[in-house]
Amino acid sequence: MKYCKFVFITLMLFSFTTTITAKEDYKAAKVYMFGLSESFNDSTVNFTDIQAVDAFVENNHTHFLINRDEYSYQLRYYIESRQLNSNPTCIVIYAFTEKEAMKKYIKLQERYTKKAKQKYIVNAIPSSQFKFKTVLPDELRKELIQLRDKTEKEVEKP
Numbered sequence: 001m002k003y004c005k006f007v008f009i010t011l012m013l014f015s016f017t018t019t020i021t022a023k024e025d026y027k028a029a030k031v032y033m034f035g036l037s038e039s040f041n042d043s044t045v046n047f048t049d050i051q052a053v054d055a056f057v058e059n060n061h062t063h064f065l066i067n068r069d070e071y072s073y074q075l076r077y078y079i080e081s082r083q084l085n086s087n088p089t090c091i092v093i094y095a096f097t098e099k100e101a102m103k104k105y106i107k108l109q110e111r112y113t114k115k116a117k118q119k120y121i122v123n124a125i126p127s128s129q130f131k132f133k134t135v136l137p138d139e140l141r142k143e144l145i146q147l148r149d150k151t152e153k154e155v156e157k158p
Contacts, residue, residue, distance in 0.1 A: 025059035026066050026137050032101035033065075033094035033132060035075040035125075036108060039085040043120045045112045046079060046088070049127045050101045055094070056137050065094055070135045078130050092132075 033055075035048040056066040065071070071092040079088050093108070095101040112120045136144070 026056045027059045029055060029057045029063075029096065031055045031057070031065065031094045031096060032098045033071065033092055034101065034105055035072070035090060035092050035130075035132070037075055037079050037085065037088040037090040039088050041086065043118060044085055044123065045120045046085070046123045046125055047105070047109065048075065048125045048130055048132075050098065050105055051127055051132055052098075053094075053132045054134050056135075056140075063096075065092075066137045067135045068092060068094075071132055074132060075130070078125075 031053055032050050033053055034050045035046075037046040038044070057063045058066060072090040075090040075092065076088055079085055079090070093101070093104050095104060109122070112122050
């Protein structure tokens, strides 16, 4: 019985450490994403165009978008700066193919136009007005900042 408990605990610790190290890995990928902002104060919904973005995803079976909240903040800051809505709730939807992204886009647009229980004001934000910018993973961002600081110090030394 003690041996079984020991083996079980060892296996659990091993699986826990492998999931932690696997989570730190990421890879660059081209994703197709669009944003949606909704204001709960009024019935306004904004959709961005589907855009191809070079992003970073987790290198495991989930392929989650790294720092996906920062993409939502990019859209939120744009909408607040244009004073389209105050305190909008923004989400970003992505897919690895343009066809998948288009399916998701059409499904969400139908939810706010055809299948809506109340009437929404649906606005489009074209790519010429708003573009998502690539967000680096935290580890890579720290490395770039350290490298930039190092080169600035070397430049200052004559």
